[in-house]
Amino acid sequence: xxxxxxxxxxxxxxxxxxxxxxxxxxxxxxxxxxxxxxxxxxxxxxxxxxxxxxxxxxxxxxxxxxxxxxxxxxxxxxxxxxxxxxxxxxxxxxxxxxxxxxxxxxxxxxxxxxxxxxxxxxxxxxxxxxxxxxxxxxxxxxxxxxxxxxxxxxxxxxxxxxxxxxxxxxxxxxxxxxxxxxxxxxxxxxxxxxxxxxxxxxxxxxxxxxxxxxxxxxxxxxxxxxxxxxxxxxxxxxxxxxxxxxxxxxxxxxxxxxxx
Amino acid sequence: xxxxxxxxxxxxxxxxxxxxxxxxxxxxxxxxxxxxxxxxxxxxxxxxxxxxxxxxxxxxxxxxxxxxxxxxxxxxxxxxxxxxxxxxxxxxxxxxxxxxxxxxxxxxxxxxxxxxxxxxxxxxxxxxxxxxxxxxxxxxxxxxxxxxxxxxxxxxxxxxxxxxxxxxxxxxxxxxxxxxxxxxxxxx
Numbered sequence: 514x515x516x517x518x519x520x521x522x523x524x525x526x527x528x529x530x531x532x533x534x535x536x537x538x539x540x541x542x543x544x545x546x547x548x549x550x551x552x553x554x555x556x557x558x559x560x561x562x563x564x565x566x567x568x569x570x571x572x573x574x575x576x577x578x579x580x581x582x583x584x585x586x587x588x589x590x591x592x593x594x595x596x597x598x599x600x601x602x603x604x605x606x607x608x609x610x611x612x613x614x615x616x617x618x619x620x621x622x623x624x625x626x627x628x629x630x631x632x633x634x635x636x637x638x639x640x641x642x643x644x645x646x647x648x649x650x651x652x653x654x655x656x657x658x659x660x661x662x663x664x665x666x667x668x669x670x671x672x673x674x675x676x677x678x679x680x681x682x683x684x685x686x687x688x689x690x691x692x693x694x695x696x697x698x699x700x701x702x703x704x705x706x707x708x709x710x711x712x713x714x715x716x717x718x719x720x721x722x723x724x725x726x727x728x729x730x731x732x733x734x735x736x737x738x739x740x741x742x743x744x745x746x747x748x749x750x751x752x753x754x755x756x757x758x759x760x761x762x763x764x765x766x767x768x769x770x771x772x773x
Numbered sequence: 774x775x776x777x778x779x780x781x782x783x784x785x786x787x788x789x790x791x792x793x794x795x796x797x798x799x800x801x802x803x804x805x806x807x808x809x810x811x812x813x814x815x816x817x818x819x820x821x822x823x824x825x826x827x828x829x830x831x832x833x834x835x836x837x838x839x840x841x842x843x844x845x846x847x848x849x850x851x852x853x854x855x856x857x858x859x860x861x862x863x864x865x866x867x868x869x870x871x872x873x874x875x876x877x878x879x880x881x882x883x884x885x886x887x888x889x890x891x892x893x894x895x896x897x898x899x900x901x902x903x904x905x906x907x908x909x910x911x912x913x914x915x916x917x918x919x920x921x922x923x924x925x926x927x928x929x930x931x932x933x934x935x936x937x938x939x940x941x942x943x944x945x946x947x948x949x950x951x952x953x954x955x956x957x958x959x960x961x
Contacts, residue, residue: 645890652883652903659876659910666869689887 531766536583539575543568543591543615544598551599554743556736559722560600562610568592569619569714569744570751573707576624577634577755578768584624589616610721618714619744626706633772634755636703638695643756647749649689650704654745657682703755707748715741776830783823786858790815793861810930811871815860817937818878821905821944822857825898828950835950838892846888853881872913879906901944908936 547568556562568591575591576584592615596602602611627634636643660678664670686701718740722732762768794812829835839846856878863874883906886899893899912933 644896645887648890648899648903649887652880652887652906655903655906655910656876656880656883659913662914663873 532579532583532769535762535767536575536579536587539571539579539587540591540594543571543575543588544594546571547592547595547615548598551595555600556739559610559725559727559732559736560602562718562722562736562740563743566740566744567747567750568595568615569711569747570754572615572619573623573710573748573751574754574758576620576622577627578759578762579624580628580769581621581624584620585616588620589613592616592619606721606725609724610718614714614717614721618710618717619748622710622713623706623748626709627703628771630699630702630706631772632699632703632706633696634703634759636696636700636756638700638756640753640757642695643753646689646695646700647753650686651746651749653682653685653689657685658742703752704749707752708745711741711744711748714744779823779826779830782826782854783819786819786823787816789858789861790819793864804927806927807930810927810934811864813934814875814930814937815864817934817941818860818875818905819857821937821941822853822878824941824945824948824952827952828948831952832950834894838889838894841892842889846885849881849885849888853878853885856881869913872909875909876906876913879909882906895948897947898944901940901947904943905937905940908933908940 547563547566550563550567551560554563554566572584572588572592575587578584579587589612592611593608596607596611638646657678660674660681664672664674667674715737719729719732719737722736723729727735759768763770790812794808829839856874860871860874860878863870879902882902883899886893886902890896890899915929
């Protein structure tokens with residue numbers, strides 16, 4: 514006999530298959546969006562090395578929600594499929610740049626680190642607050658980056674530009690986030706995890722370009738820097754998506770709670 | 774109707790620009806195409822700035838929101854306009870100073886957006902400012918690194934001018950404010 518509706522267990526307890534469906538759906542989504550990004554924003558140096566990799570947001574979310582194993586499958590297979598659809602990328606270089614960089618660095622790494630530090634993906638904040646935080650931090654990073662590259666051109670600035678950039682970052686971020694009701698430590702750790710993941714992803718991608726016959730210097734300038742910046746911006750979007758959708762995903766049974 | 778000071782600002786900005794162009798101050802740029810492209814970059818930036826000012830002055834919602842603006846916000850707007858005017862002279866000093874000026878201009882927009890975040894009726898415009906900041910940083914970075922050989926500089930400058938044009942259009946589209954609406958002109 515069927516249980517009455519009000520006595521039914523939540524969806525998450527009734528089925529462990531839901532996260533698998535979720536991971537599969539994410540893989541398909543990553544493949545579609547990724548193929549479009551690879552077609553539109555590929556580095557002139559290397560086919561498939563997309564400089565604006567929006568799926569980094571989806572890969573991060575997949576890792577955090579579905580855990581290391583399903584996240585790796587979702588992020589890695591999705592990126593591999595994207596490469597195959599966009600330019601028929603089956604080979605060794607494509608494996609390094611897509612399933613390895615996309616799966617391990619963009620999905621598995623955040624999944625493991627978020628769990629290790631028990632980070633609440635909602636940061637106890639409202640989406641409105643997190644939008645302002647994202648805006649402020651992203652803007653600050655762009656200004657810091659611009660000041661950081663200045664000494665290459667204006668030699669007199671030399672070390673002072675780096676000092677100014679670091680001071681701006683250290684003083685600016687607490688001021689900008691001052692009035693926000695948000696778990697700031699979790700939020701900062703999450704941003705650092707996103708940056709580290711994107712750095713490793715860019716490193717693996719650059720290695721892929723080197724394997725294809727380029728020098729490290731050319732690979733870093735032509736692909737690595739763009740890869741890192743594009744992925745970081747997208748991963749930050751992923752953090753915003755986490756705040757916005759995690760509560761709903763919990764109710765749907767897509768996410769198993771790992772944070773206190 | 775637009776205030777006389779704003780109308781005068783627009784006029785003076787364009788006149789200074791025409792003078793700079795005809796005075797051959799931009800001759801350090803390699804080609805005529807580059808000179809026109811950089812002239813357009815400045816013009817599009819000014820168009821975005823003045824449209825936003827116009828919107829702030831005439832749109833009722835925006836006007837009432839700005840009444841809650843702090844003193845720092847007011848100073849930032851003054852600083853923004855100063856930097857905008859300085860851009861012509863900075864261009865005379867050299868490429869890099871012009872790019873730093875552009876970055877400074879968008880940084881003031883960003884600070885202003887953060888300050889007015891709670892009261893601004895159209896927060897999406899803050900993201901347009903962010904796009905402008907990103908483009909200015911990219912413009913600086915590409916030039917610094919000299920990623921492209923010289924013959925491709927014109928092409929690159931053309932793309933950058935187009936990108937600023939897109940930002941201006943996006944801002945106008947998202948603000949959805951028609952400064953030529955007869956009602957606005959009649960009320961004043």
